[in-house]
Amino acid sequence: MTPKAELLLFLASRNLLVEDIKHYLFRGYFVVLDRYVDSSVAYQGFGRGLGKEVVEKLNAFATDGLIPDVTFYIDIDVETALRRKGELNRFEKREFLERVRKGYLLLAEEHPERIVILDGNRTVEEIHRMVVEEIERRWKFDG
Ligand SMILES: Nc1ncnc2c1ncn2[C@@H]1O[C@H](COP(=O)(O)OP(=O)(O)O)[C@@H](O)[C@H]1O
Ligand SMILES: Cc1cn([C@H]2C[C@H](O)[C@@H](COP(=O)(O)OP(=O)(O)O)O2)c(=O)[nH]c1=O
Known part of the structure; x- marks a missing residue:
């Protein structure tokens, strides 16, 4: 496996997943994911050294630019x-994980409105x- 092949496999998988995500979003569902575009930037961009910019560009290509409203990053040493x-x-x-963690923290610093560090x-x-409090702060629910 090469770092580029690894990135492209994650992106191919994500491109297929995004079709399902859109399907549900258009019908008014909340969609919850465990890992999305930030993981590719952190693991392949920072961890494998492919670089942040190229991974961000390819992420956008693979997802048609679909970005979450909020992302929870649970940080630990x-x-x-x-x-x-x-x-x-x-x-x-x-x-490797030290580089991955730095990548996530840099992304969180860059997107303070979207990425919540816990x-x-x-x-x-x-x-x-x-997590519940943050979601309630951002959305008002009836029931
Ligand atoms: N807040 C926490 N306090 C203590 N242990 C935790 C906490 N969150 C997760 N763990 C434990 O850490 C391990 C890995 O957590 P997990 O959420 O499965 O990580 P990942 O999704 O990265 O594999 C599991 O054994 C889980 O029970
Ligand atoms: C989504 C994604 C995951 N990964 C890595 C992180 C995980 O170590 C591994 C498997 O991810 P995942 O299936 O989410 O498993 P877990 O959360 O239980 O660790 O894949 C990447 O390297 N790049 C990516 O884009």
Whole structure:
């Protein structure tokens, strides 16, 4: 596998997924995703060193520019993340993850209105509450 092939495979997969996402958005659904364009910038752009700009351009091509209203980035130091994970996959090498984390943090700094950073040292319950509060702050629900 090369970094470019890896990026293109993630983007091909995302391009197919975006068709489904649009289908639901047009019908008024809220769509929740676990990972989207920011992961490609962080992992392939920063982690694999392909560069932020080229990944952002190809992301836009693959998604027709569809961007989430809000993105939650749960931040944790690499040491703690590796300890929690136990078994690791090909993306989970220490130095690589340090670059990935820097990428996410830079994106969050660049898009403070869209990307909400949550502290992954808090408990699952606390993080859940923060996500709910942020969503309620942004959208008014009837029921
Ligand atoms: N806030 C948290 N506090 C403690 N442990 C957590 C927290 N969030 C996740 N974990 C644990 O960390 C591990 C990896 O979390 P997960 O959300 O599955 O990460 P990923 O989606 O990156 O694989 C799991 O064992 C999970 O139970
Ligand atoms: C979406 C995406 C994921 N990844 C990586 C991050 C993950 O380590 C791996 C699998 O992602 P994922 O299937 O979301 O699994 P998990 O959240 O359980 O780790 O793929 C990229 O490198 N680029 C991408 O664009």
